[in-house]
Amino acid sequence: MRRGERPVPRWATWAIGTALVVAAWFVALVTPGEDKLVEPFAVNAALGTEATGRNIQVTVTELRRTPSVSAGSWSAGGNWLVVELDAASVVSEFGVLFNHAELVIDGVRYGASERPDSLRRQGLSAGISRAGSVAFELPKGLAEGAAVLEFAINGDTRLDSVILVEFDLEDVRQVDDVELAATGWTTP
Secondary structure, three states: OOOOOOOOOHHHHHHHHHHHHHHHHHHHHHOOOHHHHOOOEEEEEOOOOEEEOOOOEEEEEEEEEEEEEEEOOEEEEEEEEEEEEEEEEOOOOOOOEOOEEEEEEOOEEEEOOOOOOOOOOOEOEEOEOEEEEEEEEEOOOOOOOEEEEEEEOOOOOOOOEEEEEEEEHHHOEEOOOEEOOOOEEOOO
């Protein structure tokens, strides 16, 4: 110690150390967890409204619930939600497929059925929408609940955009039979 300097009091050293530990604790509390760091970027949309993400553009045009769904020669009974939509890529069409179509009802996830021919896993073109259907087979008796449709180009949606369309399952129109729309180019 140099001449004329006074030593820092012991209580000040402890106070500064304690303040730094408390500050580090607060930083740890507000730092998002690892799962939050890779969450998809949500793009919310309403029924009938176009939503655009990083490389996907989707418009859900109609929702119907039915006990019987068909596509060409294929048909099945059950509790189905049929979604009519238009989808396109935005930036690039190289290797862009409509891979992620999920329905979340009260926290439970349902993937779009792969049994009928539908828009699922179809290639998307930049700026030119494809129209078609996707169908979700739901458990018997499921007729109500807060629902969210999720659409994306990648099955792994981490750090990518996901189109979200919220609705109430109870408000969806019930019809006797639905023929899935053939996948094709939209006409303006």
